[in-house]
Amino acid sequence: MSGSQTKKKPQQGADGERRLNMIEAINDALDVMMERDENVVVFGEDAGYFGGVFRCTAGLQEKYGKSRAFDAPISECGIMGVAVGMGAYGLRPVPEIQFADYIYPGYDQIVSEAARLRYRSAGEFTSPITIRSPYGGGIFGGQTHSQSPEALFTHISGVKTVIPSTPHDAKGLLIAAIEDNDPVLFFEPKRIYNGPFEGYYDKPAAAWRSHPDSATPEGYYRIELGKANVVREGEALTVLAYGTMVHVAKKVCEEKGVDAEVIDLRSLVPLDIDTIEASVEKTGKCLIVHEASRTSGFGAELSALVQERCFYHLEAPIERVTGFDTPYPHSLEWAYFPGPVRIGQAIDRLLQE
Template identity: 55%
Template sequence: MATQNMVQAINDGLRHEMRRDPRVVVLGEDVGKVGGVFRVTAGLYDEFGDERVIDTPLSEGGIIGCAIGMALYGLVPVPEIQFSDFIFPAYDQIVSELAKMRFRSGGEYAAKVVIRTPVGGGIRGGLYHSQSPEALFIHVAGLKVVCPSTPEDAKGLLLASIRDPDPVLFFEPKRIYRAAKGDVPEGEHLVEIGKARTVREGKHVTLIAWGAMVYEAIAAADEAEKQGVSCEILDLRTLWPVDIEAIVASVKKTGRVVIVHEAPKTCGFGAELVALVNEKAFLYLEAPPIRVTGFDTPFPYTLENEYLPLAHRILPAVLETARF
């Protein structure tokens, strides 16, 4: 085991897969000599050279289009989009081409592409560097969506994503790039896609979160415990396919659920989770599900901590549903 932060764990995962499989290539803006804007790819250029660690022009559509072509010719590209806010010029390539390649070819061609990109707020990035666009990709058939909250899961899920036969959106919560630290297994380490992690067992309320919001859920649960409310915390880790079995099992135990995410509330992934809970566990609910989310506005700069669903906003929702 080695103690690493999330940046180090992802770098370790990329290096491991590039050594294991010569088909794996990394491409994106400044990923080579610079090592990426957050230094996640630092050192890879020196070890693997410019044929496997490729600095690209500033063209997200070009980056993803190039990655799709590489995948169809047998490579395993791992493109980086510098911030998830910049992914929209590539949206057509992702949803119209990448997501549909297996279906449109009758299963003859699969596009093994893992798109890495930092998501979320917490770094004073303002409206163009702080968004959480996961729901836009979960809605698209053919894509898998991953968002780890710990260094160990970041490495394990990255290895699993690179080896998965289908395209994966790998969202990295940049607020905890260096703040989240933990023991990470050296060498081979995989975490199964589609399995949630129970962060904490509890009796009264199920708290569902992912990415950086897992830590806010933990902080809110600590305060709720002082008031006699026991929270079970689920870290989804994989947003799609979602581990509905784990969610239902927890809701059956607690009868109450609070969902936390940074993205705006309207049509956010929390709405789909509420629908799934109602379909699969309605008779076990003791209170209406509650969502604690970002607001239906562009992401602010000076009011960032008011926008984010931090612990001080989660706690009242927990207490409200517990006392319903």
């Protein structure tokens, strides 16, 4: 094969709508923004010629040239430092960190430079950087290809953190992130790149193209950062989740026949606290589900916020179902993930209160 990876032609569902998997939706968003704005630049390890290890940047170098879609050395610190400089001088860089596990060498550039540049320059410079990175487990990638470090960034003022759960949202949120004038961490749950994992030990329960949330319009559209999505309405309890866990939690509620309201946060920072508060005030009970380990995970912040804002409406203690406080267990990753058993037990405890 010569040149960069060629993109596959999008398929249509039975209803005639354009249906993409998450990889294709991300690629489509990048394509749309590179065509609209010549300042949008995509780069990273294998992100140019090869089209990315997961093919999210396939075809972009071929279409836009090596000056706008190019490969970077294996130096995450260097990638982020270059992105900060690009952003300060008017470009809109979209660097790819090949796996979220490798973002740590670039952490100082993100925290000490990108996040603070607007403030320390009194608004003279900004960091319109969108840092894309596959995160989480589910592909048997082992300890160094499966981590969920989102909480490390939600703690940093000046950085936004976004995690989509569907192809439709991935495209709209990524476009909004690229247009944002502040740095955005855009974590892509690779476990659902090709299809929604709705079960525990399951392969994808259905290809994205047969899933209603794979309908992805052509051209430009954006989903505002900081707006959650109520994916299932209910009265008995509120379930807060993001990324892969949205599908797992929703499936458990459906199989148990629980009248639960499932909220896909989509954006952790900024957070749609109004939607969360309205739901918990209605249901009186709250379950938080995320894949990352428990201690100091983002669920702890959610729990504190719900407690502060909804104390007089709560009818039971807030429950959290998360990954365990262990190094990522390669051989036991399916036991590590929150699944139907642990989520179901938490739901039962809440409903018995």
